[in-house]
Amino acid sequence: MITKLRILIAFIGICLSFTMSSLAQSSVIKGYVLNAADSTPVSGAHLIVNGTIRATSGLSDGFFSFTVKRNEKNINISHISFASKRVFIVKDSLLNVYLTPATYELGTFEISSLPYRNIIADKKLYVIDFDFYDNQLLAISLNNRRLRESQLILISENGDTAKATNINNPEYLYKDCFGNHHLIEEKTASQIFQDSLRLLLLYPNNKDIFLNSFASIEGYYNGRFLLRIDRFDNQVIDFYLVDENSQAIFKLTTIADEAGLERLSDKGRLQSMEGYSEHDARFEEMCFYNKKPVLSISENGYIFIFNTVENSIEKYDYHGNFYFQKEIDFAQRPGWEETILYDEKNGTYFTAFSKGGITTIYELYIDEGKLGKSMKIPNLQYVQKLKINNGKAYFLYNDPSNYEYKQLFETPLVFR
Numbered sequence: 267m268i269t270k271l272r273i274l275i276a277f278i279g280i281c282l283s284f285t286m287s288s289l290a291q292s293s294v295i296k297g298y299v300l301n302a303a304d305s306t307p308v309s310g311a312h313l314i315v316n317g318t319i320r321a322t323s324g325l326s327d328g329f330f331s332f333t334v335k336r337n338e339k340n341i342n343i344s345h346i347s348f349a350s351k352r353v354f355i356v357k358d359s360l361l362n363v364y365l366t367p368a369t370y371e372l373g374t375f376e377i378s379s380l381p382y383r384n385i386i387a388d389k390k391l392y393v394i395d396f397d398f399y400d401n402q403l404l405a406i407s408l409n410n411r412r413l414r415e416s417q418l419i420l421i422s423e424n425g426d427t428a429k430a431t432n433i434n435n436p437e438y439l440y441k442d443c444f445g446n447h448h449l450i451e452e453k454t455a456s457q458i459f460q461d462s463l464r465l466l467l468l469y470p471n472n473k474d475i476f477l478n479s480f481a482s483i484e485g486y487y488n489g490r491f492l493l494r495i496d497r498f499d500n501q502v503i504d505f506y507l508v509d510e511n512s513q514a515i516f517k518l519t520t521i522a523d524e525a526g527l528e529r530l531s532d533k534g535r536l537q538s539m540e541g542y543s544e545h546d547a548r549f550e551e552m553c554f555y556n557k558k559p560v561l562s563i564s565e566n567g568y569i570f571i572f573n574t575v576e577n578s579i580e581k582y583d584y585h586g587n588f589y590f591q592k593e594i595d596f597a598q599r600p601g602w603e604e605t606i607l608y609d610e611k612n613g614t615y616f617t618a619f620s621k622g623g624i625t626t627i628y629e630l631y632i633d634e635g636k637l638g639k640s641m642k643i644p645n646l647q648y649v650q651k652l653k654i655n656n657g658k659a660y661f662l663y664n665d666p667s668n669y670e671y672k673q674l675f676e677t678p679l680v681f682r
Contacts, residue, residue, distance in 0.1 A: 292333050292334060292335050292336070293333070293334060293336075293357045294331060294332070294333055295330075295331070295332055295333070295334050295341075295355060295356075295357065295361060296329070296330070296331045296360055296361065297329075297330060297360050297361030297362055297363060298323070298327065298328045298329055298330070298360075298361075298362050298363070299311045299313075299323040299328040299330065299343060299345075299363050299365060300328055300362060300363065300364050300365070301348075301364070301365060301367065302364035302365060302366045302367075303366070303367055305364075307323070307324075307326065307327045307328030307329075308323055308328050308345060308348065308365055309323055309324060309326070309328055310322060310323060310345060310633070311323040311328070311330075311343050311344065311345040311348070311363075311365065312343070312344045312345070313330055313332065313341050313342075313343055314341065314342040314343075314344060315332075315334060315338050315340070315341055315342075316338065320332040320333075320334070320341075320567075322589070334355055334357075338355060339354060339355055340352055340353065340354060340355060341353050341354075341355055341363075343363055343365060345365060347367065347368055348365035348366060348367055348368055349365065349366045349367075349368050351363065351364075351365055351366075381644075381677070382643065382644065382646065382675050382676065382677035383675065383676050383677070384673050384674070384675055385403070385421065385423075385425045385673075385674045385675065385676055386421065386425050386673055386674050387425070387673070388425065389407075389425075389427070390409075390670075390671050391407040391408065391409070391671060391672075391673070392407065392408040392409070392670065392671050392672045393405050393406065393407050393408075393662055393672050393673065393674050394406050394407070394408065394436065394438070394662075394672070395436075395438045395439045395651065396439070396651065396653075396660070396662070396674055397439045397441060397447060397653070398610075398653070398655045399420065399447055399458070399460075400460070402420050402421060402422055402423070402428060403420070403421040403422075403423075403660070403674065404418070404419075404420055404421075404439065404447060404458070405418075405419050405420075405421060405674060406418060406419075406433070406436045406438070406439060406449070407419055414435075415432075416432070416433050416434070416435075416436050417430045417431065417432055417433060418430065418431050418433050418436070418449060418458070418465055418467075419465075420460065420465060421674070429460060429463070429464055429465045430465065431464060431465045431466075431467070433449060433451065433467070434451060434452075435451050435452035435453075436449060436450070436451050437450045437451060437452065438450050439458075440455070440477075440480075442480055442483075443480070443483050443484070443485050443486040443491070443492075443564070444486055446458075448476070449467060450473060450477070451473065452473070453472070453473050454470050454471065454472070454473055455470070455471050455472070455473045455476035455477065456468060456469060456470045456471070457469045482494055482495060484505070484562045484564060485562065485564025485569065486564070487564065487567050487584045488567065488584060489509065489510045489511060490507050490508065490509055490510065490584045491507070491508045491510065492505065492506075492507060492518070492562070492564055492569055492584070493505070493506040493507075493508055494506075494562065501522065501523045502520065502521070502522045502523075503520070503521045503522075503560050504517065504519075504520050505517075505518040505519050505520075505521075505562070505569075505571065506518060507584060507586055516586050518569070518582055518586055519571065519580065519582070521560055521571075521573050521575050521576070522575070523558060523575045558574045558575050558597075559572075559574055559597070559604045560572065560573060560574060560575065561574075561604070561605075561606055563606055563608060563615075563632075565608065565610075565613075566613075567583055567584055568581060568582070568583055568584075568589075569581070569582040569583065569584065570632055572594070572597070572606060573591075574594075574597040574598075576591075577593060577594055577595065577597060577598065578591045578592060578593055578594055578635065579591070579592045579594055579632065579635045581633075590633075592633070592634060592635030593635055594635040594636075596617060596628070596630075596637050599619065600619075600621070601619040601620045601621045602617070602618075602619055603617070603618045603619060603620055603625075603652075605617060605618060605652075606630065607627070607652065607653065607654045608654070609654045609655060609656065609657065610655065611655060611656040611657070612656065612657060614629070614654075615629075615630040615631075615632045616628060616629060616630055616654055617630050617637070618652055622647070623647030623648045624642055624643070624646075624647060625642070625643045625649050625652060625661075626640050626641070626642045626643075627640060627641050627642075627643070627652075627654075627659060627679070628640045641679065643659065643661065643677060644677075646663050646675070648663075648664075649661040649662065649663050649675070650662040650663065650672075654679070657678060657679050658676050658677065658678050658679065659676065659677050659678075659679060660674065660675065660676050661674075661675055661676075662674060662675070663675050
């Protein structure tokens with residue numbers, strides 16, 4: 267196992283280069299976040315420097331500790347129950363930050379949607395995949411479902427084609443842990459760039475070698491990789507942190523489905539008269555195993571693992587520190603689409619359910635493990651590749667009246 271991980275990291279080190287910031291001129295800031303009303307500790311406050319969460323105040327005493335560079339002068343402290351505060355960084359001293367309780371009360375909000383919009387209504391295209399790229403939409407499109415002439419196109423918010431390039435045998439778009447976009451074709455993986463005039467496909471690699479290199483990587487932050495290793499037909503999942511420079515390996519957590527392992531250990535119960543055959547294995551795979559989804563989200567230096575074996579959300583950071591485990595129940599509800607949707611622009615989370623082909627989006631309060639209000643995507647059945655960005659839901663949809671084309675739609679998420 268260790269050898270496999272070292273080979274993976276060595277390969278990444280050969281293929282990719284990284285810029286590491288120097289810590290030579292840095293210092294450690296320590297202190298406490300306290301309630302200005304009664305001087306009691308405030309837990310869960312985010313300490314933000316240059317737009318990045320550097321620390322969160324501790325659960326019991328409000329303590330925080332993090333490293334700043336010489337040119338970083340201010341900290342923004344934010345908490346849902348207190349007014350935000352900006353303070354000057356005072357090096358080499360203990361910093362007490364007093365937050366004033368917020369005087370407003372949160373009302374009851376509902377998420378609803380304005381009418382959806384076909385972004386490319388004036389273009390007869392069959393879109394097979396899309397993603398967000400430099401405040402625009404990057405899409406793979408065919409002329410129609412049967413004609414395989416294909417393009418990689420960059421679309422502005424108003425639906426205009428900004429740039430396009432012809433491609434061959436496209437399959438899907440892939441975004442790696444460093445935020446780079448790649449076009450996956452039948453045999454090749456290429457990184458996507460744009461200059462002032464066109465879209466470019468650079469650094470072509472063998473598709474299988476490229477995907478195998480990234481197969482286990484779930485996230486990357488500040489010189490550390492989050493790796494996921496699935497074992498025993500996904501009944502055991504290990505998460506590791508691997509330091510890019512030292513190649514030191516730390517086990518973050520292991521999730522094991524004990525019931526699944528017990529079933530896996532006794533294949534005799536299903537074997538036919540000829541013994542345990544490939545048909546028995548296929549039947550077992552389809553009908554007997556309950557491979558529960560385990561999802562991870564890596565954002566702003568924090569790791570959230572959606573552990574549906576124990577029905578919980580677990581939070582860690584890239585130093586391996588454990589923050590909490592919150593109980594969840596939405597993964598057991600009928601129609602859950604086994605996906606977590608992250609709005610990178612707004613830092614908000616969502617999940618989705620489907621019933622009768624109609625998709626319902628729910629707010630997800632990730633630090634509480636609870637669902638909020640919901641909205642349905644109106645009048646459209648079986649939408650595909652649902653994604654959320656900057657307060658809007660985007661998806662692909664086949665109009666039954668014109669099935670030769672698959673169009674790209676958006677609908678705003680509006681709080682009322």
